[in-house]
Amino acid sequence: MIAKEREEREERMHHSAAHIMAEAVQQLFPGARLGIGPTIINGFYYDFELSRPLTPDDLPLIEDKMREIIGQDEPFVVEEMGKDEARHLFSDQPYKLELIDEIPDASVTVYSQGSFVDLCRGPHLDSTGQVREFKLTHIAGAYWRGDEKQPMLQRIYGVAFDSRAELDEYLVRQAEAARRDHRKLGKELDLYSTHEEIGPGLICWHPKGAVIREVIEDFWRAEHHRRGYDVVYTPHIAKLDLWKTSGHWDFYRDYLFSPIEMEGHQYMLRPMNCLGHILIYKSELRSYRSLPIRYAELGTVYRYERTGVLYGLARVRGFTQDDAHIFCRTDQVEEELVGVLNLVQFMMSSFGFGEYEVFLSTRPDRYAGTASMWEEATESLRRALERLELPYEVDPGEGVFYGPKIDVKLKDALGHEWQGPTIQVDFNLPQRFDVCYIGEDGSEHTAVMIHRTVLGAMERLLACLTEHYGGAFPVWLSPVQAVIIPIADRHVDYAHQIESDLMNGGIRARVDDRPQRMNMKIREAQLEKVPYMLVVGDKEMTSTSASIRLRSGEDLGLETVKEIKSRIASAAEERL
């Protein structure tokens, strides 16, 4: 089956399963009022107003009833009818009546199976018997039409597949995704927290999450210095007028926090780091010979997002971007873009992301600058991608207001996509801020600016890494790299000796000297996903060694402390 045919068949199956579920619910809950029942990726849902709240225990009963309806193999019958006839038919279904009123056409279509009938455009399978493997996965509350002023309905989600194997695979993958959910692991591994007292979407990094961030930031800084970037620091607030000059106030207002008053001026939390970098650039006259200038900053920015869309570390209101702005001449743009894309590839492989997709986003409806500027910028992005032979797709109209961009989407171990690096070419801000340099000809030229972030945001990166590795971070990123477990009290001093030996070698080691039993300590270290457990008893003490156990459960036997030190250090060094 080719992809398109397959998609269409899935659509019919999901749609049909939704109708079957609705019929089952109506039979089990007489008087149920039906909302809408669309298809989604891998499945479907339907919204109901019922006489009582559903519990997870209801789902198997509804599934049984669905199987009964499937067994009857009733054909799906389509009928077109006038709106008045439809209104009569759905007279006890107020939500359907609302939908009928909104349909602009004179007639509507309804689909029926047996005695059940639903307002629907279709398409459906031929009969209920063609729905194969399905499962109702969960229930949730949902406002009618997503409007919190409307009644709260009960939504039942389900999935359906052609074969048992496909369904099973899906369910396993779902369970794995739930197991890897960074919000769950973030708590279990004590990486971060949010607090109602501080406000939603504002992250507190706990010591273990912060160690990961420190390692990443150190690595990032060293790599940027090596590649000719200069690190800078700029303030988190600035006068509002600056954001008017930049165009953010006009084009980006929905994401801005409300202003702060001070001494008759309005200040604003920065949504981006670019303006500080522009002002540093402009603090002296630049010559064509001093370009490119590359300013990098681990800059925390604040953007307003509705509470409803906030999601763990992945979508927040305050985040630290690994931002940089490259100021260069027109003839340097392509080379700089190639350099940035090289850095992107290096960073992606360093963090273990083998798969990613590249998108070239072009001019949106609302944009600053001229169409020809946009054309030129888009072309230079295109040429850089082609020089590196990077396959890409065009994402029309998805550029930011000040320029076209390259977006890289990472795939984690479960195939989920994450927003990754972004590279934007900007001919617009340099004009608005008169960002220029003295050319070889002795006169002023406007510089080109490239905005780029390769890790995106520290918060989202930690979310992504947590899910990608299921919390078992590579050694170089592990908050604790080795736990030393003394078998008895008399081994505690020796354990601390190893600890300080490892720590002097830059290894994050910790002794577990609690009074608990060894096996429990090993189990806890495994749950904590510590890469190396070093068990020490009499035998180990006499041979200046330790017994190594990996978090996988694998036992590596006895190794000398010196060997262990070099084993862990080289794993960290190689970013394993």
Add this chain to the structure above:
Amino acid sequence: MIAKEREEREERMHHSAAHIMAEAVQQLFPGARLGIGPTIINGFYYDFELSRPLTPDDLPLIEDKMREIIGQDEPFVVEEMGKDEARHLFSDQPYKLELIDEIPDASVTVYSQGSFVDLCRGPHLDSTGQVREFKLTHIAGAYWRGDEKQPMLQRIYGVAFDSRAELDEYLVRQAEAARRDHRKLGKELDLYSTHEEIGPGLICWHPKGAVIREVIEDFWRAEHHRRGYDVVYTPHIAKLDLWKTSGHWDFYRDYLFSPIEMEGHQYMLRPMNCLGHILIYKSELRSYRSLPIRYAELGTVYRYERTGVLYGLARVRGFTQDDAHIFCRTDQVEEELVGVLNLVQFMMSSFGFGEYEVFLSTRPDRYAGTASMWEEATESLRRALERLELPYEVDPGEGVFYGPKIDVKLKDALGHEWQGPTIQVDFNLPQRFDVCYIGEDGSEHTAVMIHRTVLGAMERLLACLTEHYGGAFPVWLSPVQAVIIPIADRHVDYAHQIESDLMNGGIRARVDDRPQRMNMKIREAQLEKVPYMLVVGDKEMTSTSASIRLRSGEDLGLETVKEIKSRIASAAEERL
């Protein structure tokens, strides 16, 4: 002469010099109206309303006239008179009339020398001839009574000493202070900038300043991990209610920025980092065995200060504190304070500050908590200081609202004092936020919190280091540690080879391959205060070496690249 006598004699001399200056000005500018003429440290000033603006060229003329008056050796004569008589005497001096009106007594005192008479409490020297060595240093505008709605007067500053040697020493020190001014060096060495467009007191760290900050932050983090601190990151904004609970809203409002509205809640830029740390602490139940917990953060805070008091990097509105909060049991407080004081001593010596003064600040008028809490906290600070045999002075009433503190004031190379480390014991916030732990007895106990910062603020530290070292930062802090200067074009490749060799060894090296002459490059590197200049020509190329010159001008002759590398690396390692 003992200090007090000396002080009194200086006071008389400065006061007398001020009167002599006023007489000189009146003689040179007939009709001059006199404001006030007090003494200040090392000297005096006097405010005048004159027929024309003064220029620096006027100062020598005034000095000449002063010398004439001194030569006449007129006695200072004091006289008490009724206010009406005084009003008559000063009838053409409106500012003096204003002062007379405000004196509550029935009579006033006036001092005269020759024909000059001034409203004055004294004391003075016996005669004008006793004023020895003096110099008028500069002029400035000053509003009458410091009120911008009053007329702007012209202020002349002067200094006076007993001997020529003292005056000369003072003038040399002043010139040196001006040469070391961090605002001047900050610009010359390209360390930082502020921008009217962003707002006053908000710092942009340029690449060279940022390198110093990175080195300091890395050093700071490593040292804190070594000493059992955990690094965390917390948001720059939080809901206003949190600051009401903490007491900041009541006790600290003058320093708070105005709130930010979002979704019906008020948020505020944080003036301190403590509350995020409290919430992380409270994110799980803590046992007495897990204490002390030490959270450290390089946390940027925002505090409102009037524009008028902002000063370079030393007094700003946004700054990054090297903050930490220690949560511990009552029986651990003293030990923790000793640990912090040890860290303070280590840090001070690492940055080259040999001299500092320690102050113990006690309960202010407005305070939170009970007097007995304050007593207990003050005692534990006192005991820790005494255990380390650190001499200290008590600064009564200078504690912050939530607890007493130890303040350390650093002395830079010129003897100027800088606000340094601060350590506060806090029994108050733990109560307000119910910060507790489960004791050995199984029940809840309130924890004690210690707030501390050892470097103070990155901004102020950079200001202080810049002035302390006059911009010639020690090798480990120098933004550029070595400049490699090729003698001719044919040596450029070799220079770059050395550069990458040094950089691979972690040394911040840079080739100066501009077309300028060698001597000019050396001069510029010296002005930039780069510790090592490595000159390379034919001789150096054939021997894989370079000729080393220090920024002092000293010539160390030829050394192999390997020797140079280890010379620089070990200087940096030893924090020289």
